[in-house]
Amino acid sequence: xxxxxxxxxxxxxxxxxxxxxxxxxxxxxxxxxxxxxxxxxxxxxxxxxxxxxxxxxxxxxxxxxxxxxxxxxxxxxxxxxxxxxxxxxxxxxxxxxxxxxxxxxxxxxxxxxxxxxxxxxxxxxxxxxxxxxxxxxxxxxxxxxxxxxxxxxxxxxxxxxxx
Numbered sequence: 788x789x790x791x792x793x794x795x796x797x798x799x800x801x802x803x804x805x806x807x808x809x810x811x812x813x814x815x816x817x818x819x820x821x822x823x824x825x826x827x828x829x830x831x832x833x834x835x836x837x838x839x840x841x842x843x844x845x846x847x848x849x850x851x852x853x854x855x856x857x858x859x860x861x862x863x864x865x866x867x868x869x870x871x872x873x874x875x876x877x878x879x880x881x882x883x884x885x886x887x888x889x890x891x892x893x894x895x896x897x898x899x900x901x902x903x904x905x906x907x908x909x910x911x912x913x914x915x916x917x918x919x920x921x922x923x924x925x926x927x928x929x930x931x932x933x934x935x936x937x938x939x940x941x942x943x944x945x946x947x948x949x950x
Contacts, residue, residue: 814839814879829872832865836876842909844877849902861898861925861938869905870921870941877907878917878945885917890943892923898938900925907943917945 814822819836823829832854838845846869856862870892879885907921923939 812883813881814876814883816840819844819876819879828868832868834869834872837904839876839880842877842881842912844873844880844907846873846876846905847902848905850900858897859899861903863892863894866894866898866903866923866939867892867941869903869923870907870939871943873905873907873923874919874921874941874943875945877909877919877921878912878943881909881912882917882947884948885945886948888916888944888946890941892939892941894939896925896936896938898923898925900927900936901929902926903938904935914947917947919943919945 816836816839819839823834823836832848833851834846834848836844837847848865848869850861852859854862854865867890871887871890874890875885875887903923904926905921905923907919910918910920912918919942921939921941921943922937923941924935925938926936927934
């Protein structure tokens with residue numbers, strides 16, 4: 788397949804994402820599941836990658852008492868970690884290997900639930916940066932009975948990693 792056709796195919800796969808680039812080696816669900824195993828902190832946290840494709844990513848992390856602050860709620864630093872990771876991984880599904888330049892998180896409600904879900908979506912990607920929005924939810928229950936509560940919203944500037 789010629790390079791132009793490959794770029795068109797990638798652009799089609801990223802429909803809905805404003806992107807000025809289509810990088811080879813973009814992240815996939817399978818790749819990020821391997822990355823989690825190689826990342827000591829992410830692995831320690833019990834975070835799982837649920838989805839990663841076309842500018843969107845989703846993570847799930849169980850509630851653990853050793854990740855709480857003095858009121859028993861999920862610590863804000865852990866919420867920031869979820870926002871950062873889901874943002875970087877959403878970006879990596881569009882531009883490949885990335886580094887976080889900055890992120891900001893608004894804590895909206897206490898983090899109390901059975902587990903936590905973070906969802907990130909690329910807003911715009913260029914050769915120099917990727918803008919991403921994220922949301923973190925506390926979830927109680929499983930399956931159709933699960934109730935999500937929005938506990939944080941974030942924005943991030945993610946940089947494609949240079950070679």
